[in-house]
Amino acid sequence: MAVVLPFESAPEASIESLVRLVQPDMERVNATILSRTGSDVTKIPEVANHLISSGGKRLRPMLVLATAQMCGYQGDAQTKIAAAVEFLHTATLLHDDVVDESELRRGKATARMLWGNEMSVLVGDFLLGQSMRMMVEVGSLRCMEILSTAAAVIAEGEVMQLAAAKNTETTEDAYLAVIRSKTAELFAAAAEFGPVLAGRPKAEEAACRSYGTNLGIAFQLVDDALDYGGRAAELGKNVGDDFREGKITLPVVLAFRRGTDAERAFWRKALEKGEADDAALETAVGLMHKHRAIEDTCERAKHYGAIATDALGLFPASPVKRALADAVAFAISRAY
Structure with missing residues (x-):
């Protein structure tokens, strides 16, 4: 079975300072989330709240609040906007679990396991609608453009991942294109809202977007590594799920590319033909x-994390800038 990643020591990293700095705003976001999941159709709040209340860190909405604070928005x-970002994220998770036939999400049975695929997809659609409704209420066409573009790009990433599934010839560039769309795009959008709301220069919008993009890439790279080197309790899903589903992630791309002919034959058998049992996972x-x-x-995650941190250099020193840098360190430290 999978083993814990073999690093000598764990760097100290935490998002506690970020959580503390945005706490008052986050309380309002949480209240908005709860109120907007309400519906006369009782199954909708039941299914939506199953995932929304399941203990996610809500890092993406926190990025909205933190960058707004860093840019002086009043x-x-x-x-x-932060609630809309969380609704979009939750909708994609509900849809992802159906596509991936996942059984666990954040350590709990997925909505599809409790209510079925149809209900999960439809409640995800409801959350997407509520997300866009809140953006209309904000009244900013630019903000609407950022979130609606993110929704389309995320869907493109999901389709790219589906097309690449079980294809052991997938290149590192193709893999990165998937995670830029599937994961990093919403991080980028969340971070970009702050300077847009504050009316800051385009250079600051681009810097925040770069921060979010590279944080998102680093975050996903660590997730992909943990699927082979973490613990189920840490992952909130079964270790090896990506392997069993035939997903081509960077650890697979690297091992396949560096392997012998016999080893590449193993990867083809396991991923392309679906012979991915526990013994095969141990071999992998x-x-x-x-x-x-x-x-x-x-190491790739550290590289993208460094780019994210450097993007903050455009902004003056402040507690929230330091907290955003700490969030990068936290995302990477999960692998240690």
Whole structure:
């Protein structure tokens, strides 16, 4: 079975300072989320709240609040925007679990396991509608453009991932294109709202977007490494789920590319033909360690994390800037 990533020590990193700095705004966001999941159709709040209340860190809405604070925004539009971002994220999770036939999400049975695929998809659609409704209420065409573009790009990423599934010839560039769309795009959008709301220069919008994009890439790279080197309790899903589903992630790309002909035959058999039982997973992890695929995936994450941190250099020193840098360190430290 999978083993814990073999690093010597864990760097101290936390998002506690970020949580503390945005707490008053986050309380309003949470109240908005609860009120907007309400519906006369009783199953909708039941299904939506199953995932919304399941303990996610809500990092994306916190990025909206933190960048707005860093850029000196004084209004209250960030509350609805942050809630809209969380609704879009939750909708994509509900849809993803159906596509991936996932059984666990954040350590709990997925909505599809409790209520079925149809209900999960439809409640996801409801949350998407509520997300767009809140953006209309904000009244900013630019903000609407950012979130609606993100929704389309995320869907493109999901389709790209589906097309690449079980294809062991997938390149690192193709993999990165998937996660830029599927994961990093919403991080980028969330971080970009702050300077847009504050009317800051385009350079600051671009810097925040770069921060979000590269944080999102680093975050996903660590997730992909943890699928082979983490614990189920940490992942909130079964270790090896990506492997069993035939997903081509960076650890697979690296191990396949660096392997022998016999090893590549193993990957084809396991991923393309679906022969991915527990014994095959153990072999896969062994090959990844042999070729440093997990470790190098984490090194890639550090690279993108450094780009994210550097993007903050445009802004003056402040507690919230430091907290955003700490969020990068936290995202990467999950692998240690």
